[in-house]
Amino acid sequence: MAKREVWDEMIETDEIMGKIEKDGAEYFSREKNTKIEVGIYLEQLMEERNVTRKALFRKLNLEESYGRKLLGGQRVPTRKILLQCAFILGLNLEETQRLLEIGQKPRLYPRIRYDAAIIHGIKKEMSLDEINAFLEEIGEDSIL
Secondary structure, three states, rough: OOOOOOOOOOOOOHHHHHHHHHOHHHHHHHOHHHOHHHHHHHHHHHHHHHOOHHHHHHHOOHHHHHHHHHHHHOOOOHHHHHHHHHHHHHHEEEEEEEEHHOOOOOOOOOOOOOHHHHHHHOOOOHHHHHHHHHOOOOOOOOOO
């Protein structure tokens, strides 16, 4: 659940609405916005690994317009999409956990069988295809 903003001072509703009307989206972007942050983090990881948007979207099997919305913060990526990105980008466990945190999704927890299998795949540097085959082999849902 998103944390609600707490006003330090008493501001009238009309004043708040005036600020929102005047500043529009800029008003909200001044505040911490995790949807945008996850896109920024993903783009940073993509740049570090020389992965283009087009290549990522193709590997995720996403329409380019939907992928742009995910990276731009207009759509919230699911946990499975974030995990797919982790395997496509070859993230280590720490980077994957950080990606999930920024995306406001549950961290991988080794006491959960599915999560333990994902952690195993990350540690073994499996590809997306390899982790999905492994998950199928052990009777777990794929991350596709």
